[in-house]
Amino acid sequence: MSRVKTALFSAVALAGLAACSTSTPYGPAVDSRYGFSETQIEQDRWTVSFSGNSLTDLKTVETYLLYRAAELTVQNGYDYFEMIDRKVDEDKELRSVGPSPYSPAFAFRYYSPRWGWRSTFDPYFNDITLREVTRYEGIAEIIMGQGPKPAGNPRVYDAEDVLMNLSGKVMRAPAPY
Known part of the structure; x- marks a missing residue:
C-alpha cells in the first residue's frame, strides 16, 4: 500500500512542477x-x-486580452467592441538563482572564550547568479455595440471574427478534477 501512496504522491508532485x-x-x-x-463600468462598457x-510573453498577453474582450462581447449579446484605452504594463525584477547570502554556506561559526559562539559571514563568497524576470499585464477599456461594425475605425473589432481567428492561438487552462 505504501508504494501506491508513494507513486501517487510522486505523480501529484510532478504535475505541480509541470x-x-x-x-x-x-x-x-x-x-x-x-x-x-473584468469589471463592468456601465451596461456596455467594461475594463x-x-x-x-514570467513565462508568458508579451504577444500572448495581448492575444489573450483581445480574445477575452471578444468573448465577453459575445457573452453579453453584442456584435462588436471598441478598445477605448489599452496598455500593457511590464514588471521587471531581479531574482537570485543559487544559494542565499544568508545560507549556512556563507557563515562561519567560531567559539570565543570571552563571548561564546559567534557567526560571521564571508564577504568574498558571492556565488550568486541574478536572473531578470519579466511579467506582462494587459489592460483595456472597451465599449460594446450591436449591429454591423462601424467602418473606418481601426480600434473597432468584430467579436465573432476575433474569436474565430484567435481560437487556435489560445491555450486553455485544464479542467479541474
Missing part, C-alpha cells in the same frame, strides 16, 4: 493572480485585463 514551468493558460484569475479578469506569469 504546472509551474509553463506560461499562463487562458482562464480566469480566480485562485492566482494570473489569468483574465478587461490579462496578467501573465
Whole structure:
C-alpha cells in the first residue's frame, strides 16, 4: 500500500512542477493572480485585463486580452467592441538563482572564550547568479455595440471574427478534477 501512496504522491508532485514551468493558460484569475479578469463600468462598457506569469510573453498577453474582450462581447449579446484605452504594463525584477547570502554556506561559526559562539559571514563568497524576470499585464477599456461594425475605425473589432481567428492561438487552462 505504501508504494501506491508513494507513486501517487510522486505523480501529484510532478504535475505541480509541470504546472509551474509553463506560461499562463487562458482562464480566469480566480485562485492566482494570473489569468483574465473584468469589471463592468456601465451596461456596455467594461475594463478587461490579462496578467501573465514570467513565462508568458508579451504577444500572448495581448492575444489573450483581445480574445477575452471578444468573448465577453459575445457573452453579453453584442456584435462588436471598441478598445477605448489599452496598455500593457511590464514588471521587471531581479531574482537570485543559487544559494542565499544568508545560507549556512556563507557563515562561519567560531567559539570565543570571552563571548561564546559567534557567526560571521564571508564577504568574498558571492556565488550568486541574478536572473531578470519579466511579467506582462494587459489592460483595456472597451465599449460594446450591436449591429454591423462601424467602418473606418481601426480600434473597432468584430467579436465573432476575433474569436474565430484567435481560437487556435489560445491555450486553455485544464479542467479541474
